[in-house]
Amino acid sequence: MTEHLPEQEPPDQRPAFYPDEASSDEMNAKVTCIPPLGQATQIARGGKSVRFTVLLETSNPSLLEDPDEKPAVCLWHNHNGHYDWSELELEPTKDYGDVTLINRPKNRSLTRYWFTAELPGQPKHAQVVNFTVKFRMSVGKGWKWVKDSTGMEDGALQYHGMDHKAHKAHELKRFFADISPDIEVQSEKPDTDDTYLYSLTCPVTAAKDPDSGYQHHRLGKPIHSSRWFALVRLWTPWLAPRQGKGQFELDKDGVSLSFLREDGLHVACLAISGVEDVVTTFVHDSEGNVIIKGRNDRTESGTSRILVAVADTFEVANAAVWYQACKVVGAYGALTADAETKELMDDKVKPEWMEEWYDGFTYCTWNGLGQDLTADKIHTALDDLSKENINITNLIIDDNWQSLGSGKTQFLRGWTDFEANKEGFPDGLKATTTEIRKRHPNVDHIAVWHAILGYWGGVSPEGSIASKYKTIQVEKQAGVAAGKFTVVAASDAKQMYDDFYRFLSASGVDSVKTDAQFFLDLLEHAPDRRDLTTTYQDAWTLAHLRHFSSRAISCMSQNPQMLFHSQLPRNKPQLLVRNSDDFFPEVAASHPWHIFCNAHNSLLTQHLNVLPDWDMFQTSHPWAAFHAAARCVSGGPIYFTDEPGKHDITLIRQMTAQTPRGKTVILRPHRVGKAMDPYNGYEDLALLKAGTYVGPARTGTSILGIFNVSGQSLSEFVHLLDFPGTEEGEYVVSSFVGGDVSPAMSKTGQSAMVGVELEVQGWDILSAYALRPFTVKEKEVKVAMMGLVGKMTGSAAVTGLNMYVESSGRLRIWTSLKALGVMGLYVGDLEKRSISEDFMVMIYGKPIPETCVRISESCAKVLEVDVEKAWRESGEKAGWSNEVTVEVFMS
Numbered sequence: 001m002t003e004h005l006p007e008q009e010p011p012d013q014r015p016a017f018y019p020d021e022a023s024s025d026e027m028n029a030k031v032t033c034i035p036p037l038g039q040a041t042q043i044a045r046g047g048k049s050v051r052f053t054v055l056l057e058t059s060n061p062s063l064l065e066d067p068d069e070k071p072a073v074c075l076w077h078n079h080n081g082h083y084d085w086s087e088l089e090l091e092p093t094k095d096y097g098d099v100t101l102i103n104r105p106k107n108r109s110l111t112r113y114w115f116t117a118e119l120p121g122q123p124k125h126a127q128v129v130n131f132t133v134k135f136r137m138s139v140g141k142g143w144k145w146v147k148d149s150t151g152m153e154d155g156a157l158q159y160h161g162m163d164h165k166a167h168k169a170h171e172l173k174r175f176f177a178d179i180s181p182d183i184e185v186q187s188e189k190p191d192t193d194d195t196y197l198y199s200l201t202c203p204v205t206a207a208k209d210p211d212s213g214y215q216h217h218r219l220g221k222p223i224h225s226s227r228w229f230a231l232v233r234l235w236t237p238w239l240a241p242r243q244g245k246g247q248f249e250l251d252k253d254g255v256s257l258s259f260l261r262e263d264g265l266h267v268a269c270l271a272i273s274g275v276e277d278v279v280t281t282f283v284h285d286s287e288g289n290v291i292i293k294g295r296n297d298r299t300e301s302g303t304s305r306i307l308v309a310v311a312d313t314f315e316v317a318n319a320a321v322w323y324q325a326c327k328v329v330g331a332y333g334a335l336t337a338d339a340e341t342k343e344l345m346d347d348k349v350k351p352e353w354m355e356e357w358y359d360g361f362t363y364c365t366w367n368g369l370g371q372d373l374t375a376d377k378i379h380t381a382l383d384d385l386s387k388e389n390i391n392i393t394n395l396i397i398d399d400n401w402q403s404l405g406s407g408k409t410q411f412l413r414g415w416t417d418f419e420a421n422k423e424g425f426p427d428g429l430k431a432t433t434t435e436i437r438k439r440h441p442n443v444d445h446i447a448v449w450h451a452i453l454g455y456w457g458g459v460s461p462e463g464s465i466a467s468k469y470k471t472i473q474v475e476k477q478a479g480v481a482a483g484k485f486t487v488v489a490a491s492d493a494k495q496m497y498d499d500f501y502r503f504l505s506a507s508g509v510d511s512v513k514t515d516a517q518f519f520l521d522l523l524e525h526a527p528d529r530r531d532l533t534t535t536y537q538d539a540w541t542l543a544h545l546r547h548f549s550s551r552a553i554s555c556m557s558q559n560p561q562m563l564f565h566s567q568l569p570r571n572k573p574q575l576l577v578r579n580s581d582d583f584f585p586e587v588a589a590s591h592p593w594h595i596f597c598n599a600h601n602s603l604l605t606q607h608l609n610v611l612p613d614w615d616m617f618q619t620s621h622p623w624a625a626f627h628a629a630a631r632c633v634s635g636g637p638i639y640f641t642d643e644p645g646k647h648d649i650t651l652i653r654q655m656t657a658q659t660p661r662g663k664t665v666i667l668r669p670h671r672v673g674k675a676m677d678p679y680n681g682y683e684d685l686a687l688l689k690a691g692t693y694v695g696p697a698r699t700g701t702s703i704l705g706i707f708n709v710s711g712q713s714l715s716e717f718v719h720l721l722d723f724p725g726t727e728e729g730e731y732v733v734s735s736f737v738g739g740d741v742s743p744a745m746s747k748t749g750q751s752a753m754v755g756v757e758l759e760v761q762g763w764d765i766l767s768a769y770a771l772r773p774f775t776v777k778e779k780e781v782k783v784a785m786m787g788l789v790g791k792m793t794g795s796a797a798v799t800g801l802n803m804y805v806e807s808s809g810r811l812r813i814w815t816s817l818k819a820l821g822v823m824g825l826y827v828g829d830l831e832k833r834s835i836s837e838d839f840m841v842m843i844y845g846k847p848i849p850e851t852c853v854r855i856s857e858s859c860a861k862v863l864e865v866d867v868e869k870a871w872r873e874s875g876e877k878a879g880w881s882n883e884v885t886v887e888v889f890m891s
Contacts, residue, residue: 028060045160090115160264176220204294210525237518237556241600243681247288254282268317273560322607360393374424405460411481415454416463433508447511458485497543511551579612592709633705657819701795739858786824820868
């Protein structure tokens with residue numbers, strides 16, 4: 001289905017900043033600026049000035065004609081008026097010499113110059129301030145514009161205006177011009193502070209069977225909009241991001257929108273679907289108006305429902321519309337068999353049982369074993385994993401295990417029987433799962449794939465399923481396998497699912513991946529969608545709750561009805577839901593887009609009752625590390641689909657860890673990983689930053705996955721403010737790729753940033769660890785728990801932490817870890833201490849050998865405790881606990 005990938009690809013590659021053979025002088029000079037070029041920086045309300053800092057680096061001494069003549073940098077800006085550009089010369093400074101610069105080349109010497117200046121006051125006309133940078137290495141070399149050497153567009157400063165204080169109440173018409181009079185607008189009380197919230201309703205004409213009713217309404221033109229972001233229906237099953245500047249224009253129907261206004265306010269819009277058989281989306285007209293598009297499948301007049309929120313930040317505005325959406329769906333949308341769901345939750349499902357399902361390392365057969373699937377191929381693949389000591393927790397048996405009728409393509413083949421096909425599984429499904437569990441006791445959960453309507457071609461009219469349940473013939477729209485096919489009728493869908501999942505459970509299967517769910521929205525006729533869409537969602541939900549304790553993966557289900565009906569309500573455990581289109585191993589251009597798309601889709605899915613699944617990937621692939629890092633910061637599960645014998649063991653070890661019981665688990669952050677700036681487009685020359693968080697507020701770890709999805713080398717400063725969840729106090733920032741650890745910094749500090757350079761296909765994971773100050777024997781020391789070092793998200797291994805000074809004056813650090821590895825502890829004055837004299841480390845109350853404790857080779861302030869080695873040598877048994885406790889005493 002790669003024809004549905006977006007047309008855009010990364011821009012053409014430009015030369016790297018440090019070419020071995022430079023084609024021109026300016027290629028050997030690199031400029032990094034904060035606030036950044038090519039992006040919009042929001043200036044907090046009441047700010048008196050904006051500090052610009054520029055780092056100029058060169059690896060070519062010949063650019064400096066006279067050693068006594070220093071380089072110069074100037075800022076070019078229109079702070080005094082939209083058409084009134086002027087120059088601000090930056091002053092050389094040595095104040096930023098302690099800023100950590102990450103991923104710089106090791107094989108050449110760099111000369112660095114820092115420059116800074118203040119741009120004072122608010123802009124005279126309250127407009128967006130644009131700026132760029134020019135530089136010269138010496139008078140003889142002349143001035144160079146950054147755009148000419150890198151292609152970097154102007155940066156923008158979005159000042160939060162003071163106009164909001166002049167209005168006690170705001171009407172929606174302040175944010176949209178020329179709103180259609182047939183839209184009813186109601187002000188609502190938001191669940192977020194300093195937010196305006198509006199509920200909009202408008203009529204949608206009734207369906208005239210078999211055709212749906214359609215109606216459009218003009219929400220209007222966004223007022224003072226400078227940038228916009230949308231999540232659109234890439235095609236029927238998937239969402240994807242779109243960004244723009246100036247006039248609003250979408251190439252696909254939108255589900256959610258956000259506009260960044262010139263005054264720094266964010267206007268978020270959400271179209272609600274799945275309520276009373278109405279689907280609502282956004283389109284545009286030729287004048288840039290936002291148009292509400294409603295589709296009604298009922299024979300009575302329906303209602304499109306829109307929510308609009310206005311706040312100082314995107315996250316607050318976005319959260320406001322989603323919090324309100326929960327109320328709307330609860331009030332107007334029938335929740336999935338609510339009474340029956342509650343009964344099953346009370347009797348059969350315990351959320352705490354889900355940990356292995358969410359956090360277990362999972363193997364999927366799809367790309368690794370292909371469509372010609374057999375039991376022998378599965379056994380071979382699992383045996384291969386065991387030989388490599390890759391002890392997976394979950395197995396997904398993907399497409400082509402089912403019994404199917406004949407057909408030239410998979411889209412023309414229908415499901416015939418619950419039992420597995422005899423060609424690939426001659427002894428049946430139960431024999432296969434029994435053998436898997438016998439050979440591989442580490443496998444806790446076995447899932448099988450199936451489509452929501454049975455198979456891609458529905459149900460075969462000649463099969464046993466069609467003979468047992470009532471069937472109907474339906475027609476799919478043009479696109480994927482258009483035409484007529486047979487499905488189980490709505491009246492028998494619940495019974496069919498109950499019987500099917502009972503069979504699977506008896507066969508040793510305890511979880512499912514249910515795909516092609518968008519087929520319910522692809523049905524051609526309104527009566528079929530009306531009868532089947534909600535019925536099948538509810539039948540499937542109740543069946544996986546009853547038989548699998550909610551261990552299910554929802555796939556190809558980002559159509560609007562399912563987002564709001566099955567995935568938003570919080571009356572059941574979090575559902576694993578595919579978050580984007582597929583991982584396509586052979587399509588080079590798909591890989592950076594895949595990560596970009598997932599990070600932005602998570603701005604929506606973070607508010608659903610789901611864990612986003614960023615899809616499987618292969619660890620031996622050229623883009624493997626890029627994908628692995630993204631999965632680690634996603635906050636969702638990690639699935640891999642290696643071919644037998646093709647594994648990157650080092651990469652797998654960086655993503656996972658072994659528990660004391662020998663299970664392989666992922667180290668999943670506590671929050672959904674998401675794009676930190678929704679307005680940066682795929683073709684913009686900006687690093688993609690996906691942020692997440694681990695642990696409690698103030699003392700937890702903030703994590704940024706940073707990815708270069710462009711076609712050229714990029715360099716940016718990452719400020720401590722860019723890390724989600726950072727509070728007051730001091731932090732140190734570490735780089736996973738380089739191992740660098742920054743000096744202590746606070747958000748108000750002048751040097752509260754690190755410099756990150758990434759080549760094409762480059763990535764890194766930065767972690768900001770909160771420092772905690774203690775007085776130990778009259779000396780202040782600052783410490784931070786880093787979790788398992790050498791793991792991409794090693795701080796997620798920490799399940800408990802307590803630090804305090806004992807009455808004896810020693811500092812005691814008690815840590816509980818969910819897995820084994822090397823634990824890192826940042827100690828601010830470690831270089832002044834002796835491991836043998838100042839530290840004692842214990843596991844379960846027993847001292848560990850001094851050979852298991854060392855100072856990190858990457859940073860002299862990090863104490864490393866090899867918990868895994870100490871555990872193995874101690875001969876400890878896991879017993880009832882799947883965690884290990886470590887105590888560090890510091891004198």
